[in-house]
Amino acid sequence: MCCGKHTTVDENSLFRSDQMSREIPFRGYFRLRREKEFRATFSREENMKRQIRQFFLVRELLKNQWLKTSQIQDIQQKKLHKLLHHAYTNVPYYRQLFDSVGVKPGDIQTVSDLSVLPITTKSTLRELPLNQITAQNIDLKTCIKDRTSGSTGMPLNFFFTRDDMDIRSPVEIRMLASVGYKATDSTLAIIDDRHLGTTYWFQRLGILRREYISILSPVEEHIKRIQTMKPDIIWTLTSNIVLIASRMQADNIRVTRPKAIYTIGEFLDPNRRRLIASVFGVAPLDQYSSTECGGIAWECSARMGYHINIDTVVVECINNGKHVQSGESGELIVTNLHSYAMPFIRYSVGDRGILSDKMCSCGRNLPLMMAIEGRSVDFIVLENGKRISPYLLTCAIEDIPGIVRYQIIQEAAKQITVNFIKGDGFSPETLRKIQTQCQGVVGKDVEIKPVVVESLVHDKSGKFRVVISKLATN
Template sequence: MYRDILTPYYLLKVFKHQRYLGNEPKKAQNKLLCRLIAEAYQNSPFYRKIFDGIKLTSKDIKETQDLKRLPVINRRQVREALEQGSILNRKYLKGSICRSTSGSSGLPLTVVYDIKSYAYTDAIYVRSLLKQGVRINDRIAYFWYEPFRKRSFWEKMGIFKKFEIIYTENEKLQFSRLEKIKPSVIISFPTLLLPLCERIKNKKVSFKPRIIITHGELLTEDTRKRIEEAFNACVVEQYDSNEFKTIAWQCTEGGNFHINDDSVFIETLNENNEEIKEGELGKIVITGLSNIAMPLIRYSVGDYGIKTNEICRCGIISSMLKSIEGRGDDFIITPEKEIISPRRIGGILEKFESIREYKFLQEEITKFSLFIIPSGKFSNEDEMNIREALSNVLSKGARLFIEKIQSMPRGKTGKIKAIESRVSRYG
């Protein structure tokens, strides 16, 4: 209830921000940053240890430029700190909201938002949607891994009506649900829409979305074209993550991404964590400016991107990203040459609490290996349940080998390719 009051309050606030951020983005960001740093230093033992280790105090970080003095942290470190309870600011946990990572990162993480930050980032999300052309009376088909548990404030008010499409279900069901909903907007991971593109091409469909917003994974030019052609709709991206919610949104006018400067501060760095020039591809490192309960300061999200100085022709002045390169997970190919999105596999596996980390590998067309680092005990029943869940997705003759391992093999950049296929889609 409290959140329902907070969200519209923050929406008014973030719309005002956009007017003045353009002139003084640094001042506004630095104000948010100072509060975040002071709280993290005082009340989060994880950060206190970092500060003490390099002999700094919160007073040494007054503006975004000073962040360079702090180390870059990654998901693994945050997870450990969360397990030890050292990253959370206990003063802000009352009414806090947990969000677990979905998708196929292979290293699930729960993010704890304090109630104000959750409402604030919700407002940022709504502002981003409106700027991308979504209208309040739109019917939104939203691809998600489970039924929505709670309706948002907006929906209770009868606006931004969201209808979930469960992407772990088969495509036929997803498609008939779309026909029933008749959405004017679709929000989805791009790879989930590709199999539907084929289905739509050969059929007369009764719905025509105006905008398709993709998020969660890389949208290649090829994928964009295929979705645009099949659905005959404008396709734009949002850059989001469970750690920060909406980070940046692609402008329908300029094509670049407007960063939500009043919610995040973004750096692009090289492999030695040094700053790189605008226009160069680098590791995306984010400081979330609003979440005091679980501060994420100089957090490497595992994506790569290019920052740009270009000013957008839409008139909104903000920091900009030219492109974002996500994790490159693979599609799984069936003997019938159909493709299964990595998100479907990831969505199934990440429901199991017994899995701490995983890698799912298609070695041959009907041979699969699932490598698991279990969280605590891993019983035969756990294994059976996983097999059963995956059997709904994999083809009938598929052989699945499940192996428990101690550590996860990593790629060159240190990233895990959580869903990998060695079978060519075209072979």
């Protein structure tokens, strides 16, 4: 997740700040396209057409959720066939993958047939040249690029076509509609700078109003904005809303009760749920998404589990290469049915989960996933007791060139080690940037020690944690 698990607001929100775009040339292919440049490539008419298309997509998705599960699965299957044919025809990596197991796209009739295909991991994609993993019939210059390292601590660049991205807002609106979201409701998104969106003309008129504030700004500013804006929907990283709620509780600050609070990116445990509910008067709803695959699953207000968007993704749960029974924990493998520029087919998202065969009491027939494991990260605890969202540090690091994978370990209040495996683009500057960019988050008093390592540490259960604090009690 953006953190690995970004909630994508819309395609324009995927651009980094100017400062970042200057710093991140991508293997000499492109520099990150800036939002304005990208929008300028479309005429007003084209942008209008896209908005109309998204309107119809919203209608379609809203309808799908009430269809019989078998009917939604038919939609999923049709999209899957189309994607597999496209990947086999246009993406060398997937053609080789199919050929390596002697399978043609037509051999995969159902989702359960998918298991004949080997799983693709982030590290596999990282090692391959771009022209092997992207579609040869799509001009990448017209695509949107994003980059994330997520809970794996392994940065990777992604490409999406406009059509790939157009589904993301409608998926989000379907989720919001489940809490009675209206066009006149306002949303406050507290997210990282790269995902700060722009305001559309209709938002200035108060329709689908959305304001952004950087997660990097102090928690006091987040609270102030919540007080002044009185948003109907608050959207932020789990660790961040926990920090906000803790501060509000400590200082006895009250705010207008929002309609819903959506958490993203990290595990939302019962204690955190209780804290947020007691402070805001409304229990949070968790969303499971990733930059690669968009919105994967979400909680409705019945909170019986996470509804899987099976009309936009395929989620498999496996152990030792085999599908596990519902109710059993396994590795989550996701296929993004709207990934044509750079397909993600049987992609290991690095999390574990439990699929369920229970139906939700809300009446929606999108199947349920019970729990998502593996997104646990520690807070960084400073000497004065202040807790810092771990996400701020991963954000600070993930764009530094020369890092294949990293892990941040807080050894003591004033000492943080950044272990990393070096890669292309590594130079002494990499070390300096790790130090200065991390100190920008935690302060100059904290010693930041970058260390080149051969491998990174997994915990006893085999889980990889990108941020570990030896002081954390969370």
